[in-house]
Amino acid sequence: LKEVSYTYPNADKEVIKNLNIVFEKNKIYAIVGPSGSGKSTLLDIVSGIKSDHSGALLYNRKEVGKENRLAYRKKIGYMNQEPIIFHDSLIENVKFFSENTSEQELEKALREACVSDFVDSLQNGLDTQLGERGLALSGGQKQRVGLARVYLQGNPVLILDEITNALDYQTEDKIYEHLSSLASERIVIVAAHRLSSLKNFDQIIVMNQGSIAEIGKHEELMENKGLYYSLYNLRQD
Numbered sequence: 001l002k003e004v005s006y007t008y009p010n011a012d013k014e015v016i017k018n019l020n021i022v023f024e025k026n027k028i029y030a031i032v033g034p035s036g037s038g039k040s041t042l043l044d045i046v047s048g049i050k051s052d053h054s055g056a057l058l059y060n061r062k063e064v065g066k067e068n069r070l071a072y073r074k075k076i077g078y079m080n081q082e083p084i085i086f087h088d089s090l091i092e093n094v095k096f097f098s099e100n101t102s103e104q105e106l107e108k109a110l111r112e113a114c115v116s117d118f119v120d121s122l123q124n125g126l127d128t129q130l131g132e133r134g135l136a137l138s139g140g141q142k143q144r145v146g147l148a149r150v151y152l153q154g155n156p157v158l159i160l161d162e163i164t165n166a167l168d169y170q171t172e173d174k175i176y177e178h179l180s181s182l183a184s185e186r187i188v189i190v191a192a193h194r195l196s197s198l199k200n201f202d203q204i205i206v207m208n209q210g211s212i213a214e215i216g217k218h219e220e221l222m223e224n225k226g227l228y229y230s231l232y233n234l235r236q237d
Contacts, residue, residue: 004055006041015041016053017210023187025156028179030198031191032231033207039191040161042207046189047159048073077155081162083146085134090119091126093134093145098152105152112178113147114171139166147175151182158182161191172197195232204228 006016016038023029023046031039044050045057048069057064064072086093094109095101101109110116118141122128130136130145137145143166150158164172176197179188183202190201198204199218206214206221206228213227221228 001045002056002058004045004053004057006045006050006053015210016045018055019212021205021212023157023189025185025187026183027202028183028188028190030201030204031189031207032193032195032198032204032228033213034227034231036209037207038210039207041210043159043161043189043191046157047076047078075156077150077153077158079146079150079160079163081143081165083142083149085130085137085142085145087130087132089124089127089129090115090122090145093130094148094152096149098149098154101152109148109152112175112182113144113151114174114178115141115144115148117171117174118144140168140171143167144171144175156186158186158188160189162193163190164197165193169194169196176200195228206231 001019001021004016004019005014007014019042031042033039041050045053048057048064051064051069059072059075062068086096091106094115095106098105107116110119119125122136128136134142134145143163147160147163150160164175167175172194177200179190180200182188192198201218203215204218204221205212206226208227214221214224216224222232
């Protein structure tokens with residue numbers, strides 16, 4: 001992102017202010033900050049959902065514009081905290097965008113999204129019908145199915161927006177541990193509310209009122225005793 005700002009229609013205040021960020025492959029980034037700091041808007045810009053911003057969004061040093069925006073969006077694997085669950089079996093939900101996947105790829109996606117941890121408890125395993133909007137699953141199980149689906153697509157950029165808020169801390173830690181293998185040859189960007197699981201992320205970008213307040217690794221930000229330090233201790237309490 002180069003000099004990127006964004007103002008919602010009919011609003012007089014910028015929600016994203018003059019951001020300059022470089023995301024690199026083989027790294028995992030966390031976007032954190034107080035409520036209303038601009039995290040989700042930033043992800044919408046990076047994913048190409050919001051294109052009416054000032055400044056430039058570049059991919060491989062080429063600006064994303066009208067002529068190549070659709071091609072760029074196809075490079076994005078995006079999931080928010082409420083994935084769509086179709087009235088079909090679990091396996092068909094996971095393979096929805098990836099019909100021609102191998103058994104090995106499927107098993108890897110199920111393992112890394114921690115679907116394998118609960119699938120054996122379902123009546124018919126992977127063939128279990130999930131019902132309308134996934135009524136057969138808990139909120140955390142739905143999130144894991146959505147993760148397995150986006151992992152299986154193999155997009156070079158993964159954008160994950162609050163995708164573990166319905167999970168217990170142990171499962172969240174396991175999913176974030178698996179992200180390190182997914183980051184190989186990919187860019188992984190995670191908007192997170194819980195900060196306790198971000199200790200091994202390559203970079204944490206701390207947002208505040210649409211601007212970048214701090215950038216660094218967990219240890220560095222804790223030593224700085226700035227906004228991240230305050231948020232971390234507040235949410236630990």
